[in-house]
Amino acid sequence: MGGDMEFFERVGNRPGKPVMLDALKWDRDGLVTVVAQDATNKEVLGVAHADRVAIEKSLETGLMHYYSRSRKKLWLKGEQSGHFQKLVELRVDCDGDALLAKVRQIKANCHLGFRSCFAYRVAKARTGAWRVREVGRKVFDPKKVYGK
Amino acid sequence: MGGDMEFFERVGNRPGKPVMLDALKWDRDGLVTVVAQDATNKEVLGVAHADRVAIEKSLETGLMHYYSRSRKKLWLKGEQSGHFQKLVELRVDCDGDALLAKVRQIKANCHLGFRSCFAYRVAKARTGAWRVREVGRKVFDPKKVYGK
Numbered sequence: 001m002g003g004d005m006e007f008f009e010r011v012g013n014r015p016g017k018p019v020m021l022d023a024l025k026w027d028r029d030g031l032v033t034v035v036a037q038d039a040t041n042k043e044v045l046g047v048a049h050a051d052r053v054a055i056e057k058s059l060e061t062g063l064m065h066y067y068s069r070s071r072k073k074l075w076l077k078g079e080q081s082g083h084f085q086k087l088v089e090l091r092v093d094c095d096g097d098a099l100l101a102k103v104r105q106i107k108a109n110c111h112l113g114f115r116s117c118f119a120y121r122v123a124k125a126r127t128g129a130w131r132v133r134e135v136g137r138k139v140f141d142p143k144k145v146y147g148k
Numbered sequence: 149m150g151g152d153m154e155f156f157e158r159v160g161n162r163p164g165k166p167v168m169l170d171a172l173k174w175d176r177d178g179l180v181t182v183v184a185q186d187a188t189n190k191e192v193l194g195v196a197h198a199d200r201v202a203i204e205k206s207l208e209t210g211l212m213h214y215y216s217r218s219r220k221k222l223w224l225k226g227e228q229s230g231h232f233q234k235l236v237e238l239r240v241d242c243d244g245d246a247l248l249a250k251v252r253q254i255k256a257n258c259h260l261g262f263r264s265c266f267a268y269r270v271a272k273a274r275t276g277a278w279r280v281r282e283v284g285r286k287v288f289d290p291k292k293v294y295g296k
Contacts, residue, residue, distance in 0.1 A: 006260065008268055008282060015277035020270055023280075033195055035183050042190035047181055047246040059270070059278065091266035092280065094258050098195040100266040110242050112154065118239035118248040120156055122168055122207070129163035130207065132171075132240065134156060 007096030017059060021052050025097040031067055032097055036109060038116075039088040039102040045109035046117035048077075050099065062087050064101055081145050083107045108139045111146065115139050155244030165207060169200050173245040179215055180245055184257060186264075187236040187250040193257035194265035196225075198247065210235050212249055229293050231255045261290045 010023035024032055031049040038045055048066040050058070053074055057065040064085035068075040078084035084106045091100040110117040119136025158171035172180055179197040186193055196214040198206070201222055205213040212233035216223040226232035232254045239248040258265040267284025 008280065011268075011280045015273065015275070015279045017278040020278060020280050033181055035192055035195060037192055044183055044185055044192060044248050046241060047183060047195075090270040091283075092268040092270060093194060093265040094260050094262070094267060095265075098265070100192050112242050114242070117241040117243075117246070119242060120159075120240040122238040122240060125163065127163070130165040130168060131163045132156065132159045132168050135239075 006094055007092055008094070010096065017056065020092075021055060023096055024055075024092070025095055026052075027097065029069075031069075032099055034064075034066065034099045034101055036064065036085060036101050036103050036105070038105055040104070043116050044118060045085075045103070045105055045115070055099070058087055058101070059090070064103060078106060081107075081111070083109070083145075085109070110136070111142060113138045113140045113142045113145075154242055155240055156242070158244065165204065168240075169203060171244055172203075172240070173243055174200075175245065177217075179217075180247055182212075182214065182247045182249055184212065184233060184249050184251050184253070186253055188252070191264050192266060193233075193251070193253055193263070203247070206235055206249070207238070212251060226254060229255070229259070231257070231293075233257070256287045258284070259290060259294065261286045261288045261293075263287050 007023055011019055030051050034048050034050045036045040051067040054065040054067050064077045064087055066075045085103040087101055087103055089102040108115050114136035121133050121135045125131045155171055159167055178199050182196050182198045184193040199215040202213040202215050212225045212235055214223045233251040235249055235251055237250040256263045262284035267282055269281050269283045273279045
């Protein structure tokens with residue numbers, strides 16, 4: 001939310017990938033937030049970030065690319081694990097600083113072996129204390145996939 | 149993804165909201181990313197940010213609070229529009245820098261009147277050019293709700 005012009009006004013009726021990319025609201029690191037959602041069962045798989053190149057590559061190849069903030073480089077999701085994300089539909093939000101990628105996820109999104117990175121639930125225990133519990137569905141052994 | 153300890157290891161088996169909050173990976177502005185998802189139909193409603201206070205308030209009251217980056221202050225979602233988000237379940241991701249809030253959304257999430265902020269689809273037209281199309285479901289008139 002903000003007083004400035006919204007994403008869709010910035011795009012207008014002009015076609016083209018550059019128009020869309022120019023209309024996004026990049027943060028000070030040149031990134032937008034990307035939410036990956038399973039296109040089939042609608043589970044939210046995780047949150048990552050993309051720069052301009054990552055979005056271009058995702059649209060061109062149909063495979064999700066991100067910008068890895070820890071490794072500071074372009075990252076083809078699944079390049080190491082084989083757990084690619086096939087882009088089914090790309091959505092942009094009202095102010096243009098977040099994308100929703102509806103994907104077909106090979107195996108799992110999370111590097112810890114969970115189908116979704118959102119593997120931990122915050123809930124009140126019977127004692128009244130808040131607790132974090134692992135509730136994620138583990139679908140692979142990271143030691144076998146990443147060898148660590 | 150990063151080499152450092154994961155969220156769940158930082159929490160360990162210790163109960164309490166402060167433990168959970170201390171284990172989150174706050175960005176340089178003291179925020180984490182929050183994805184709001186309709187708990188019923190699983191539609192992704194939007195992305196916002198929360199500071200420590202916003203998360204505490206959300207857990208205490210059961211109503212989603214965020215940190216408004218544009219207004220630089222705590223923001224009870226729906227405080228102006230009446231479109232509150234009732235927190236059904238809170239999830240944390242593997243590295244602890246993103247939350248997934250499964251919510252019961254009153255009316256709509258988007259200030260433009262759409263049920264979800266992700267109202268725009270990026271898709272290839274028959275001409276081969278990429279185009280942005282409004283596909284969101286409009287459920288209220290922002291002029292009537294916000295008077296602007």
